[in-house]
Amino acid sequence: MQKTPYSQLKATGIHKSFGHVQVLNGIDFTMDTSDAIGIVGPNGAGKSTLLSVLSGAQPPSKGRIHLNDQDITQLPARHRAKQGLVRTHQIPKPFSGISVFENVFVAAIHSATPNRSEAYDIALESLELCGMMHIANREADSIGLLDRKRLELARALATQPNLLFLDEIGGGLTDGEALQLVDTILTLRARGIGIVWIEHIVHILLRVAKTLICMDNGRILAQGLPSHVMANEEVMRAYMGGSQHA
Numbered sequence: 001m002q003k004t005p006y007s008q009l010k011a012t013g014i015h016k017s018f019g020h021v022q023v024l025n026g027i028d029f030t031m032d033t034s035d036a037i038g039i040v041g042p043n044g045a046g047k048s049t050l051l052s053v054l055s056g057a058q059p060p061s062k063g064r065i066h067l068n069d070q071d072i073t074q075l076p077a078r079h080r081a082k083q084g085l086v087r088t089h090q091i092p093k094p095f096s097g098i099s100v101f102e103n104v105f106v107a108a109i110h111s112a113t114p115n116r117s118e119a120y121d122i123a124l125e126s127l128e129l130c131g132m133m134h135i136a137n138r139e140a141d142s143i144g145l146l147d148r149k150r151l152e153l154a155r156a157l158a159t160q161p162n163l164l165f166l167d168e169i170g171g172g173l174t175d176g177e178a179l180q181l182v183d184t185i186l187t188l189r190a191r192g193i194g195i196v197w198i199e200h201i202v203h204i205l206l207r208v209a210k211t212l213i214c215m216d217n218g219r220i221l222a223q224g225l226p227s228h229v230m231a232n233e234e235v236m237r238a239y240m241g242g243s244q245h246a
């Protein structure tokens with residue numbers, strides 16, 4: 001289901017401000033697009049803003065983003081999605097009044113897919129991978145929170161991503177539900193899809209992430225093996241000074 005593979009996403013000197021509020025303060029970030037990276041940090045650290053900048057929802061105020069040798073800094077989200085960089089949202093917003101299947105089909109038809117019959121197959125495969133076939137004909141409005149999160153994943157999957165940006169997709173779920181969602185995410189990982197996942201529930205995140213980034217005040221405080229990052233003194237200070245969710 002994937003597009004032409006590439007290997008590296010690189011953000012250099014990323015700044016983002018909203019008026020006088022400086023939210024990202026010089027982020028340097030390089031990843032292999034098949035990696036699984038977790039991002040943690042206190043509230044207001046700039047995590048979602050970084051995801052917006054990486055996925056093209058918002059341009060940086062300063063700095064460059066490259067996909068291999070291609071400068072994609074000014075490339076809008078819909079064009080990045082066609083190159084396989086796709087973001088999910090904190091609060092899933094399925095199209096109401098249509099079925100789960102139709103929601104995923106709409107996503108497939110708007111991807112780089114050439115025709116409706118291929119989009120149909122891709123939608124079915126996405127639902128299957130996300131364990132949603134049994135509710136494919138339900139109205140999207142009528143499903144519970146865990147299934148709405150799965151639908152968000154299935155819709156992203158139907159656009160044939162290489163790298164998925166997940167913004168607190170576990171938010172609002174019980175631990176048991178979040179673990180079920182992890183199984184779905186690991187299924188996508190097994191297909192070779194890279195993940196950048198912001199999540200406050202760290203023990204859930206670490207079932208997927210092999211590398212952890214901790215942000216605070218718009219900067220990366222530490223990056224590397226999760227055990228090293230969580231033991232980092234600056235990281236512990238940031239959590240004690242901020243809102244601890246871990």
Ligand SMILES: Nc1ncnc2c1ncn2[C@@H]1O[C@H](COP(=O)(O)OP(=O)(O)OP(=O)(O)O)[C@@H](O)[C@H]1O
Binds near residue numbers: 041048050
């Ligand atoms: N569009 C905007 N306009 C003005 N300020 C914004 C905007 N988007 C984000 N901010 C501010 O930027 C800061 C960082 O926000 P961001 O959502 O990126 O942090 P976060 O680390 O994802 O936080 P949380 O964990 O609470 O979701 C916050 O102070 C927020 O109020």
